[in-house]
Amino acid sequence: MINRIFAWLTDGAHWQGYDGIAARLIEHLGYSLIAVLVAALIAIPLGLYIGHTGHGRFLVVNLAGAARAIPSLGLLLLAVLWLGPRFNGDIAFLLPAGLVLVVLAIPPILSGAYAGVEGVDPDARDAAKGMGMGGSQVLRHVELPCALPLIMSGIRAGTMQVIATATIAAVVGLGGLGRFLIDGLAVRDTPQTASGAILVALLALSVDMVLAMVQALIVSRGLTGRYKRVKTFDPDAGVTPPAPALQHVA
Amino acid sequence: MTWLGDHLGDILGLTVRHIYLAGVPLILGLFIALPLGWLARRYKGLYPVLIIGTGLLYTIPSLALFIMLPFLLGTKILDPINVIIAMTIYTVALLVRTVADGLGSVPEEVNQSATAMGYQRVRRFMSVELPLAVPVISAGLRVAAVSNVSIVSVAALIGVEQLGSLFTDGFDRAFLEPIIVGVISCVALALLFDGAILGLTRLATPWQRAGEGSS
Numbered sequence: 002m003i004n005r006i007f008a009w010l011t012d013g014a015h016w017q018g019y020d021g022i023a024a025r026l027i028e029h030l031g032y033s034l035i036a037v038l039v040a041a042l043i044a045i046p047l048g049l050y051i052g053h054t055g056h057g058r059f060l061v062v063n064l065a066g067a068a069r070a071i072p073s074l075g076l077l078l079l080a081v082l083w084l085g086p087r088f089n090g091d092i093a094f095l096l097p098a099g100l101v102l103v104v105l106a107i108p109p110i111l112s113g114a115y116a117g118v119e120g121v122d123p124d125a126r127d128a129a130k131g132m133g134m135g136g137s138q139v140l141r142h143v144e145l146p147c148a149l150p151l152i153m154s155g156i157r158a159g160t161m162q163v164i165a166t167a168t169i170a171a172v173v174g175l176g177g178l179g180r181f182l183i184d185g186l187a188v189r190d191t192p193q194t195a196s197g198a199i200l201v202a203l204l205a206l207s208v209d210m211v212l213a214m215v216q217a218l219i220v221s222r223g224l225t226g227r228y229k230r231v232k233t234f235d236p237d238a239g240v241t242p243p244a245p246a247l248q249h250v251a
Numbered sequence: 252m253t254w255l256g257d258h259l260g261d262i263l264g265l266t267v268r269h270i271y272l273a274g275v276p277l278i279l280g281l282f283i284a285l286p287l288g289w290l291a292r293r294y295k296g297l298y299p300v301l302i303i304g305t306g307l308l309y310t311i312p313s314l315a316l317f318i319m320l321p322f323l324l325g326t327k328i329l330d331p332i333n334v335i336i337a338m339t340i341y342t343v344a345l346l347v348r349t350v351a352d353g354l355g356s357v358p359e360e361v362n363q364s365a366t367a368m369g370y371q372r373v374r375r376f377m378s379v380e381l382p383l384a385v386p387v388i389s390a391g392l393r394v395a396a397v398s399n400v401s402i403v404s405v406a407a408l409i410g411v412e413q414l415g416s417l418f419t420d421g422f423d424r425a426f427l428e429p430i431i432v433g434v435i436s437c438v439a440l441a442l443l444f445d446g447a448i449l450g451l452t453r454l455a456t457p458w459q460r461a462g463e464g465s466s
Contacts, residue, residue, distance in 0.1 A: 070441035165312035
């Protein structure tokens with residue numbers, strides 16, 4: 002069986018054409034990118050606002066938990082069946098499916114952005130105010146950079162959710178790598194189904210790795226501690242810190 | 252609402268299967284994550300390895316994992332064991348970090364006092380560290396429980412019956428009612444799991460309520 006899957010994956014004919022692996026991969030990435038982008042454009046400003054002002058904190062905290070309980074497959078099929086008949090052509094499934102992808106990506110990104118700003122060291126915020134920064138300056142120059150690690154984990158969680166749901170969305174006619182799984186299951190073409198599953202898993206892993214690299218690049222070194230070989234005292238390490246040089250002088 | 256009345260028995264059966272498919276992995280996952288989390292805490296070098304490794308497992312989309320497992324394990328594709336194992340993997344992936352962080356939240360003075368009182372490693376873990384880590388572990392368990400209930404429904408696509416089958420049945424017949432009933436049942440089941448864990452946590456941490464009502 003492993004040989005048959007390998008043969009399916011390495012068959013050049015399966016990579017080309019409008020329904021080939023390359024085209025499906027680009028479709029899958031395209032849907033996911035658009036959905037995450039739209040969700041981020043809504044969720045990040047909203048999360049920053051809520052974290053900065055504290056208005057609507059209750060909403061965010063509960064939304065993230067409630068969203069996790071909603072089965073994505075049910076929401077997807079419900080949206081297509083309910084909204085689909087109101088539109089013609091491809092829009093009939095593209096719009097409801099896209100809407101569901103965006104809706105599912107919003108809660109993790111929103112709670113990441115909110116928790117990021119909420120968790121900023123109050124001393125850092127005070128210091129920024131003490132330096133004469135106004136509210137929006139504190140947000141842009143202190144809160145946003147400090148919140149970046151959590152904003153990025155929110156985006157990563159949202160992206161994984163979207164890639165997984167876009168796979169399932171092949172059931173309602175959406176393109177993408179999910180087609181190989183859903184079509185393969187329908188006609189009991191095992192090598193195709195298994196190859197599709199492997200491709201989807203690889204796609205999710207690589208996208209997450211790329212986002213992890215982006216995160217490492219854009220998060221300030223002051224937060225990650227990624228300095229060039231500067232020895233710092235790690236309070237968790239359980240080793241006694243080296244005596245400060247001043248003591249020798251005194 | 253006649254459909255609902257006619258199918259109450261079916262829905263109940265699907266609910267029981269859903270509880271089984273989402274609940275068993277939760278317990279299995281917790282028992283696997285406890286030693287792994289302890290190892291991650293005990294040996295500092297293992298922490299990033301386990302966290303990154305389990306994080307990678309968690310990124311695999313559920314439908315892909317459900318389909319790949321039969322090939323890796325040699326099981327039949329319709330066998331519910333694939334779903335149980337996939338959900339256990341997700342549960343472990345979520346809980347290893349939680350257990351490690353929970354054990355890390357136990358104050359060092361407490362551990363040292365226990366050692367000074369003569370607690371050996373295993374007994375100290377069972378009767379001091381683990382109980383004190385319960386609030387943090389329980390928070391992670393609630394997240395795992397709620398997402399398990401929702402992810403299990405995807406297994407309807409590979410033909411494993413549970414509440415998610417109502418979604419696919421309804422969609423195939425262009426019939427909204429089963430889908431709505433399915434979504435509501437799933438959410439209700441998630442709330443039930445969440446409430447059950449919350450209740451057990453209250454029972455396991457009586458000291459957290461020690462100050463209540465005494466003011």
